[in-house]
Amino acid sequence: MSAATNRTRDTSGLGVARAVAFVSPALLLIGLFLVFPALWTIYIGLTNYTLTGPASVAPAFVGLENFLGALDDALFGNALWLTLVFVLGSAVLGQNLLGFGLAWVLRSAKPVVRRVVEALVLLAWILPSVVVAYLWTAVLDRDGGTLNALLGNESTAWLVEYPMASLIVFNTWRGTAFSMMLYSSALAAVPPSQLETARTVGASGWQTVRDIVFPHIRGHVLTNTLLISLWTANDFTPFLLTAGGPNHESETLPVFIYQQAITNGELGYSAAISFLLLIVNLVVALLYLLLLRRRS
Amino acid sequence: MRVRRTLALTAAAVTTMALAGCLGQQQESDTGRNADAKDVTLTVTANAVAGGKNELTAKWVTDWVIPEFTTQQKDKGVNVTVKYDGIGVDDADYKAKIALDFNTDIGGDVVEIDGIWLGEFAQGGQVRPLDDVVGKDEVDRWDGWGEIPDAVQAVGEFEDKRYGIPVGTDGRVIFFNKKLFAQVGLPADWQPTSWDEITAAAVSLKQLPGVIPMQLNAGTAMTEATTMQGVLPLLASTGAEINQDGKWQGATENVKQVLDFYQQVYGGKLGDPLLAQEAKGRDKSFELFAQNKVGMLFESDYFWRSVVDPTVGVAKMADRDAAVGWAKIPAMNPGAGVGGQDFVSMSGGSVRVINPNTKYPQQAWELLEFMNSAAATKARLGDTAQVTQRQDVNEEVLQNDPMLSFIAEEVLPITRFRPGLADYPKVSSALQQATADVIAGKSADEAAAAYQDALVKEVGEDKVARG
Incomplete structure (x- = not known):
């Protein structure tokens, strides 16, 4: 590599040594809190380490046994499927559509209405999980739950009879604020003149959204979908509502990992599953990067 | 290029740290350390x-x-x-x-x-x-x-x-609500001598509106309470212990009888299957009992001391002394219990x-x-x-x-x-899963078969007594 090309690439004029000095604190933190735990997880995932019992003193190296065991474990398949349902239902569809809908409708609403609605939606987002879980348990409880009181029925245990549906509605409610805010600012970037033109030529609401708005905010849709999908896939709040029950019917991957690690004490196995979840996350992120690159 | 090399070095260093780290280390200690500390x-x-x-x-x-x-x-x-x-x-x-x-x-x-x-x-x-x-x-x-x-x-x-x-020990009995029993003509000193008499009492209690006749701990949400208050006493009623002659009970006749009893209780709506599956189902069954909405509960004396106690309980019952009765858990049929007993219990x-x-x-x-x-x-x-x-x-x-x-x-x-064996908690969770399967609608035979497969996977073929 010649000095000339080196200089042309070094646009900031820092020199490599100083550049490395600048990024090394960040790299160190990433190494310490991201790379190291990830490698550590892989390592534990290759052992039969447990919380108690003989394997907690002298864990043995078991190779890929945990990973193969997971593929053979009906409960893991169940958890993976439920995670997919949870992400599709509450993030990709629920939060996305409701968030966009709110942003679209509030655009033309009175400022007072707009502020109030936004504040309420935000409140759902910023309250601590434990508080929110308690409130929702109070709403969905069979005896004396608010929902049953409103419906005038006394017999539906929502979290037991419809666990996944309850969780999807819950998480849509919980997380819509982010999508709403992101789409609000994205919609502000759509040129008003184009919207005006669309109205003059008599385009319907749906046609306007599809042909004028969507091409402008496609990048935002992708970013938003990626972020909320990853957050939802890793969300542990369902545990606070249903603890994965009844009989594993709402046991998403994070809950499954917790149950395996803490309740059953299978640290090795749960580390292997955590690693698989990490891979799923990476695949989703790569897919997004690919889509984004193709767009530009 | 050098950046990439630094990255590679960092990654290598981190990997070494990770792999050199040792899981489950344990140090020896001296019994007399700090014995004279002030x-x-x-x-x-x-x-x-x-x-x-x-x-x-x-x-x-x-x-x-x-x-x-x-x-x-x-x-x-x-x-x-x-x-x-x-x-x-x-x-x-x-x-x-x-x-x-x-x-x-x-x-x-x-x-x-x-x-x-x-x-x-x-x-x-x-x-x-x-x-x-x-x-x-x-x-x-x-x-x-x-x-x-x-x-x-x-x-x-x-x-x-x-x-x-x-710290002490405890015993398991059937607690019942004497007020509800009186309403359906059952005696205050009720003492069943077989499973049939338990279900017969439950069937009578079913006439009372808003009352759950009996709540038998079940499912995975209650963890050990399911095993200790439900499965193990019932297993003892059928004449078996969970670990006999060095082997755990697989899908044996006894285990099937126990699961069949669960089927009778929850399939026949003598117990409330939804309540048993709720995340806080056991605590809720305590509250309902205290509100005179549950007829019978299989529980340890902990229930009397710490749950419905009028002053320190978590679900206080002001009239506990008058309202709560108790009976020994009967063998499935007289004399059929473990050791040929008429009545059984479990302690921890x-x-x-x-x-x-x-x-x-x-x-x-x-x-x-x-x-x-x-x-x-x-x-x-x-x-x-x-x-x-x-x-x-x-x-x-x-x-x-x-x-x-x-x-x-x-x-x-x-x-x-319970057997003081390190494998016990795994066996216990397999039993909990079996009761959960029964509540979810599987037959006792299917649940027992799935239980046996899980058990073999956990403790090994040679330690399971097959049915």
């Missing part, structure tokens, strides 16, 4: 919290043990600070907390654990024999051992070694152990001795009663409480203890 800090850990679960224990530690022990030590010239680390959560969560505490070298010096966890903790080195932690001479010197019956001492033993001092108990990582093993032992003295045990009970570890205390306190003296006189002689 400033000592000790922590007591228990699943008990003021205003919540096991309130009596929490109050006893903070209001009695700590001041009394501090004074006693001050007289000897030792400045001791005792802290109380109490939480009130589900047993499974508590177990996870202390297992993590033990593994990370933190946690209390004197820790209360369920006797049934002793096997796995001992095998994992999270707890060690008292002889190793404190010293054999010191331990043997304690005069309290003579007051603790052998069967109760066994709760604190694993492979014939003492790991701690038991907590143990206080010393954390092997304690800085002050001798002082921790002194505190443990102190907490198990006759005076301390009486102070723990206050006005209440419990089958404590100490005979001398039991003789005094049990006569005041008809329920607890019933446990001591009628139930403990016929009871069984």
Whole structure:
């Protein structure tokens, strides 16, 4: 590599040594809190380490046994499927559509209405999980739950009879604020003149959204979908509502990992599953990067 | 290029760190360390919290043990600070907390654990024999051992070694609501002699609107309560113990009979399957019982002492003494119970152990001795009663409480203890899953078959008695 090309690439004029000095604190933190735990997880995932019992003193190296065991474990398949349902239902569809809908409708609403609605939606987002879980348990409880009181029925245990549906509605409610805010600012970037033109030529609401708005905010849709999908896939709040029950019917991957690690004490196995979840996350992120690159 | 090299180096260094790290390390320790210290800090850990679960224990530690022990030590010239680390959560969560505490070298010096966890903790080195932690001479010197019956001492033993001092023991019976029983013409001194008589009573109770005839602990959400209050007593009713002749019960006739009984109860709507599956189903069944909405509950005397007790219970029942009746759990048919018995029960108990990582093993032992003295045990009970570890205390306190003296006189002689084997918790969770399957609609045979497969996977083919 010649000095000339080196200089042309070094646009900031820092020199490599100083550049490395600048990024090394960040790299160190990433190494310490991201790379190291990830490698550590892989390592534990290759052992039969447990919380108690003989394997907690002298864990043995078991190779890929945990990973193969997971593929053979009906409960893991169940958890993976439920995670997919949870992400599709509450993030990709629920939060996305409701968030966009709110942003679209509030655009033309009175400022007072707009502020109030936004504040309420935000409140759902910023309250601590434990508080929110308690409130929702109070709403969905069979005896004396608010929902049953409103419906005038006394017999539906929502979290037991419809666990996944309850969780999807819950998480849509919980997380819509982010999508709403992101789409609000994205919609502000759509040129008003184009919207005006669309109205003059008599385009319907749906046609306007599809042909004028969507091409402008496609990048935002992708970013938003990626972020909320990853957050939802890793969300542990369902545990606070249903603890994965009844009989594993709402046991998403994070809950499954917790149950395996803490309740059953299978640290090795749960580390292997955590690693698989990490891979799923990476695949989703790569897919997004690919889509984004193709767009530009 | 150099950046990439630095990255590669960092990654390599991190990998080495990771792989050089050693899981499950354990250090040897000296029993006499810090024995002469003048400033000592000790922590007591228990699943008990003021205003919540096991309130009596929490109050006893903070209001009695700590001041009394501090004074006693001050007289000897030792400045001791005792802290109380109490939480009130589900047993499974508590177990996870202390297992993590033990593994990370933190946690209390004197820790209360369920006797049934002793096997796995001992095998994992999270707890060690008292002889190793404190010293054999010191331990043997304690005069309290003579007051603790052998069967109760066994709760604190694993492979014939003492790991701690038991807190007492308990027994399982059928609690029932006498007011509801009276409404359907059942006697206040009801005592069934077979499973059919239990279901017959439940069928009568079903006429009452808004009343759940019986709630039999079931499902995975209740964890060990399902096994201990439900499956194991019923298994004993059919004449079997979960571990016989060195083998665990697979899909045997006895296990199928137990699951079939679950099927009768929950399939026949004698119990509420939704309640059994709720995340907090057991706590809720307590509340419903206290509100006269549950006819029968299979529970330990803990229910009487700590749940429906009018002053300290978590689901207080002001008229407990008049409203709550109890009956021994009958064998499936007379004489069909374990050991040819007509009635059966299961017992367990907590143990206080010393954390092997304690800085002050001798002082921790002194505190443990102190907490198990006759005076301390009486102070723990206050006005209440419990089958404590100490005979001398039991003789005094049990006569005041008809329920607890019933446990001591009628139930403990016929009871069984869970096997103190490290595999037990795995077997227990497989049993919980089997009951969950039955509630979810599987037949007893299907659930038993799935249970056997899970069991073989967990403990190995050669340790399972097949049906």
